[in-house]
Amino acid sequence: MSKFIFVTGGVISGLGKGVAAASIGNLLKARGYSVFVLKLDPYLNLDPGVMSPYEHGEVYVTADGGETDLDLGHYERFINENFSKDSNYTSGKIFSNILEKERKGLYYGKTVQFIPHVTDEIISIIKNIEQKYQSDFVIVEIGGTVGDIESNPFIYAIAQMGSEFNGQNTFFVHVTYVPFLETSKDFKTKPTQDSVNKLKGMGIKPNMILLRANHFLPDSILIKVANATFINKENVISAPDLENVYQMPLYLENENTASIILNYFKMKKRKPKLNKWIKFVNKVEKDKKKTLNIKMLGKYTAFSDAYKSINEALKISAIDLNYHIKLDYIDAELLNENNIKQMLNGAHGVVxxxxxxxxxxxxxxxxxxxxxxxxxxxxxxxxxxxxxxVAQARLKGIKNATSKEFANKNKQETYILDLIKGKKADDQIGGTLRLGESETVFKKDSLIAKYYQTTNVFERHRHRYEVQEKYIPILEDEDFSFSGYHPELKLVESCEDKSKDFYIGVQYHPEFTARPLAPHKLFNAFIKKSANKK
Structure with a gap:
């Protein structure tokens, strides 16, 4: 059966558990082992689909149409695998399953309680994934922080799994924070000790502790934590802030993280194939030819994680092409005709x-x-x-052109964009978008086909409004065209102006398929053209 690696967090949130889980997955895959990753989130939303990006960052979309936590992006980029909607379960989804069973009478009249029914449901989800995917390792990241009330059922569930397997098939990684007090010039380990004690009180003794800090931790701190938590010093690892997040797998490799895990499970310690990853990281650290200033025009600009995958796709392509990139976020709501020249001044490119x-x-x-x-x-x-x-429509004289998404009953408007066929305005918001991967076919003579080096691609979608077919011949001209379509539904997938250096729009989300070991061709083309901008 699969070996289970559980990743928990302590002291504070936002420590990078997702990056830690993804990095461990990277190292195990590099040794030829198969890996599946699952994120268990304790919030009550069914999924992040209707949540503001200011809450948890972007909504990441899987190929099979799952609206998931942004940590799925870390998993896919670091492990270079496509995961699925099975990779993200929330408390809301779990409770929904339980209540549905209760209504069907599947609990045979019993009082439905957190223990055993909620914990059993969590264990069932993990075991079903193990049976469905049959990977060598199932890495499970528990969202939130140990001690949070909402996280308790998940902690109890994985503790029960550890007890069930007598520790033989479970390995617990605890990620904590070690603060540094400037006044006393001293690292403090008490928060970590307290967090580990809480875990132990819930039935889990960590097998490994990753100590996050702003700086490298001295051996004396590692020994202190090891002695206080009764864990081997070799299994207490300093995990400082790194200059680039993609260095983390190589850093953990130098700390023998994968070897410790394989030793524990008595599995073969294969030599890792990390040459491609090392080559990529070396490119990150290489002196760059030029710094590109890319203006990011959006509405969630106060929180860059709202566009996490786009940011990473741009950085990956810039690294691949040996450029340094500076992302400058501009709030589109503040943009007007009086300040636009100033706001976009110095831009090599605009997203x-x-x-x-x-x-x-x-x-x-x-x-x-x-x-x-x-x-x-x-x-x-x-x-x-x-x-x-809409900009093209207004250039064509349709001054009141807009999308029906923004319909204003008090104005006379022309809706260039409308709901996808089959969708209704009064549909519930969650789960009703066009989601997941589908095919796009490009016109053979289009610029976008040239950049992709093919006329058909599969990309991921997340939207509910489309260009209305009746306006296509009105909007197209010798320069502007809709260059990509869905082959069966005939939905518009891309537009471009061939008279410009690079003016391309896509209805889908290419950022979700960009990988460090496989930079996205469209982002590469955009970076190249931006680099040529004087």
């Missing part, structure tokens, strides 16, 4: 970002008009492409 809702849309349309006029390389993603389409 018109995705999002939902009317706020900032007019700023995106204005940005699309300006960058096209000034021939600034521009990439529009999802709502960004829709803003480029």
């Amino acid at each position: 018109i970002l995705p999002g939902f809702g009317a706020r900032g849309f007019e700023g995106k349309v204005l940005g699309a008009l300006y960058t096209r006029e000034k021939n600034i390389p521009t990439l529009g993603i999802c709502l960004g492409m829709q803003a480029m389409t």
Whole structure:
């Protein structure tokens, strides 16, 4: 059966448990082992689909249409695998399953309780994944922080699994924080000791502790934590902030992390094949030819994790092409004709970002008009492409062009974009979007086909409004065209202006398929054209 690696967090949230889990998966895969990763989130939402990106960052979309936590992006980028909607379960989804069973009478009249029914449901999910995917390792990240009330059922469930297998098939990694007090110039381990004691009180003794800190921790601190928690010193690992997050797998490799895990499970210690990853990290650290200033035009600009995968896709392509990249976020709601020249000054390229809702849309349309006029390389993603389409409509004389998503009953408007066929305006918000991977076919003579080096691709979607077919011939001209379509549904998937250096919009989300070991061709093309901008 699979070996289970459980990753928990202590002291504070936001420590990088997802990066730690992804890095461990990276090292195990490099040794030829198969890996599946699961994120268990303690919040009551069914999924992150209707949550503001200001809550937990972007909603990551899997190929099979799952709306998931952004940690799935870490898993896929670091492990270079496509995971699925099975990789993210929330308390909301788990409770929904339990209540559905209760209504069907499947608990035979018993009182439904957290223990055993909620914990049993969690264990059942983990075991079903093990049986379905049959990977050598199942890495399970528990969201939240040990001690949170909402995380308790998950901690009890994995503790029960550890007891059931007598520790033979379970390995617990605890990620904690060691604060540094500037006044006394001293690292403090008491929060970590307290966190480990809470875990022990719930039935879990960690097999490994990753000590997050702003700096490298001295051996004296590692020994102190090891002695206080009764864990081998070799299994207490300093995990400082690194200059680049992609260094983490190699850092953990130098700390013998994978070897410790394989020794514990009495599994063969194969030699890792990390040459490609090392080559990528070396590119990160290499002196760059030039710094590119990319303006990011969106609405969630106060929190860059709202666009996590786009940020990473741009950085990966810049690294691949030996450029340094500076991402400058601009709130589209603040953009107007009086300040646009100043706001976009110095831009080598502009990304018109995705999002939902009317706020900032007019700023995106204005940005699309300006960058096209000034021939600034521009990439529009999802709502960004829709803003480029509305901009074209207004250039064609349809001054009141907009999307039906932003319908205003008090105005006379022309809806260039409308709901996808089969969708209704009064549908519930969650789970009703066009989600997941589907095919796009490009026109043979299009620029986007040239950049992809193929006429058909499979990319992931997350939207509910599309370009209306009746407006396509009105909007197209000798320069502007809709260059990509869904082969069966005939839905518009991309637009471009062939007279410009780079002016391309895509209805899908190419950022979700960008990988450190496989930079995305469209982002590479955008970076190249941006580098040529004087």
